[in-house]
Amino acid sequence: MRDVAIIGVGITKFGELWDKSFRNLISEAGTKAILDAGIEGKDIDALYVGSMSPGRFVGQEHIGALVADCSGLDTLHIPATRIEGACASGGMALRQAYISVASGINDIVVVGGVEKMTDVVGGEATNILAMAADQEWEAFFGVTFPGLYAMIARRHMYEYGTTREQMAEVAVKNHENGLLNPNAHFHRKITVEDVLNSPKVADPLTLLDCSPISDGAAALILAPLDEARKYTDKIVKIIGSGQASDSLALHGREDICTLRATVEASKQAYKQAGIEPKDVDVAEVHDCFTIAEILAIEDLGFVKKGEGGKAVEEGMTRLDGEIPVNPSGGLKAKGHPVGATGIAQAAEIVLQLRGEAGKRQVKDAEIGLTHNIGGSGASCVVHIMEVI
Ligand code: COA
Numbered sequence: 339m340r341d342v343a344i345i346g347v348g349i350t351k352f353g354e355l356w357d358k359s360f361r362n363l364i365s366e367a368g369t370k371a372i373l374d375a376g377i378e379g380k381d382i383d384a385l386y387v388g389s390m391s392p393g394r395f396v397g398q399e400h401i402g403a404l405v406a407d408c409s410g411l412d413t414l415h416i417p418a419t420r421i422e423g424a425c426a427s428g429g430m431a432l433r434q435a436y437i438s439v440a441s442g443i444n445d446i447v448v449v450g451g452v453e454k455m456t457d458v459v460g461g462e463a464t465n466i467l468a469m470a471a472d473q474e475w476e477a478f479f480g481v482t483f484p485g486l487y488a489m490i491a492r493r494h495m496y497e498y499g500t501t502r503e504q505m506a507e508v509a510v511k512n513h514e515n516g517l518l519n520p521n522a523h524f525h526r527k528i529t530v531e532d533v534l535n536s537p538k539v540a541d542p543l544t545l546l547d548c549s550p551i552s553d554g555a556a557a558l559i560l561a562p563l564d565e566a567r568k569y570t571d572k573i574v575k576i577i578g579s580g581q582a583s584d585s586l587a588l589h590g591r592e593d594i595c596t597l598r599a600t601v602e603a604s605k606q607a608y609k610q611a612g613i614e615p616k617d618v619d620v621a622e623v624h625d626c627f628t629i630a631e632i633l634a635i636e637d638l639g640f641v642k643k644g645e646g647g648k649a650v651e652e653g654m655t656r657l658d659g660e661i662p663v664n665p666s667g668g669l670k671a672k673g674h675p676v677g678a679t680g681i682a683q684a685a686e687i688v689l690q691l692r693g694e695a696g697k698r699q700v701k702d703a704e705i706g707l708t709h710n711i712g713g714s715g716a717s718c719v720v721h722i723m724e725v726i
Contacts, residue, residue, distance in 0.1 A: 523673030547628040624669065
């Protein structure tokens, strides 16, 4: 297996982007990544793109070919493949791109993620997202993702004494970080009281515990490590990649307070990287709801099970904390255009490791981790990267 580097990143603004279409978004992200890497169209061997539900959100399928076409790569006839894994579509696309370069099949690969979610009304977006839950056991009975994560939150509160205030602290921190990210969906400071008093979505979760419905895209350029310097000096190596699955419905799990897919995917990634959780300097984790960030820091091994709420409350995951989590603002404030999220997380970690994250730069970051979840945890992809 060859070593693989990320040599370029591109990201669009995230938010409710009325003036940009699905294809505008992915071409903008792809073009930025290509310029960042210093490659040309003729260098590209393959293209992968993560997108969850473009057929329902914008009426467009056959996304691989569309993206090659709208990026001007159609005349090169390169393989262009769309990957779907609910909200983990982006992370899975990155893993497939990584495997294709590591295997020696491809050299330069573009991997993107995109979703345009705001062209449908809010309730319809909720229904489309719920298609990634178990239709027969969950969605048919009216449970949506806020509902599923609310059940997890209640159980976590019961088992470990996690409080509403601790969950709210996740949103407060991520909105604070989002203020420092020009591409974030929200630039708005909030307080714990704001979170507790915002409209109830699914008890105990309120509006400000939830990630939003967003539009956006992100892209990366991958290359074999030993060829990377031909193009750029800004090289970040992928040192670990893991992916795992779990039962689609919550009731199939032994313990709904532990996302086994996260535990297993991170175990693979840590083993390949030869590091332990304590070696990670910065992480972008899947905070689709505030409780999800608490689960993530526990299941990734940053803290013991049950201690996530306390760790957040004590500031461990703040920009200047022991392990800064979601410096980009996370899904909560940066936004969550589902197919784009896994790629955007990797783009943030690359910027952090290159020392190019501006006001949200984590000091001396050398090793970074991304954690991308599909649905309520039935899929998980973890990547670990190191600057060289
Ligand atoms: N966080 C902060 N503010 C939010 C927000 C969020 N998640 N969602 C909406 N807002 C703001 C809007 O900007 C708007 O503000 P304004 O009045 O100042 O313009 C206001 O709240 C109302 O927005 P609206 O679009 O009407 O909200 P909504 O009630 O239709 O949707 C949620 C709110 C929480 C239901 C929606 O964001 C949601 O479904 N989130 C979860 C997404 C999800 O499940 N993703 C998959 C995870 S697995």
